Amino acid sequence: MPMHWRELLEASRPLLEQQGRLYRKTKNVLARKALAGEQVFTATADGKETKNTAQEGDYIVRNQTEAQEEYIVPGGKFAEKYEWIAEGEHDFDEFRSKGRIIALELTEKNLQELGLSEIFYFVAPWGEEMVAKIGDFLACPLDYSELYRIARKEFFETYRPYS
Structure with a gap:
């Protein structure tokens, strides 16, 4: 059974606090309201990441990005994380x-x-397995939530370093 994200956060928090850097997302995103029950399979350039x-809401x-990966953000978090810029095509603003x-x-x-292999899986905050590989980044909001x-x-x- 893969490690839960909370366990991974607990184990990695000292490293995040000591070696982690602040970054900001510099590329805008496209987004639309999801349909309840709609499934999203997230794939990056190196393959399937999660679902x-x-x-x-x-x-x-x-x-x-080149991979145009899609993922789900809960409505409340979306409003906190993103601000509207412009209307887009196919319902994506x-x-x-x-x-x-x-x-x-x-x-x-x-x-x-951390006692982890070069490729490992953990249970993401949305309850599904997520893969992580050597060279990838573990990321969290500033409140470690x-x-x-x-x-x-x-x-x-x-992403770019935040200064």
Whole structure:
């Protein structure tokens, strides 16, 4: 059974606090209201990442990366994280990220310190398995309220250090 994200956060928090850096999402996203029960399979350039099922009020967010990965954000969190920029096509409007994250690169040393293999799975905040690989990033909001993976290629396509 994969580790729960809360366990992974507890184990990785000292590393996040010591070595993690502040980043901001610099690429705008496309988003639309989800249909309750709608399933989203998130795939990055290196393959399937996770899946999730939308609840009433959730949003489907599409990153403007080469992979155009989609994921679900709960309605309340969406309003906190994004601001509307412009109308888009096919029901997807453009939004700008308002927040920052703390992110830690999964180096060989960090993985060894955490007792994790180069490819591992954990149960994400939405209750589904999520893959993480050496070179990817573990990320969380500034309040450490959740933890998730951002694939390496997509991380560098969308995030920049915050200063």
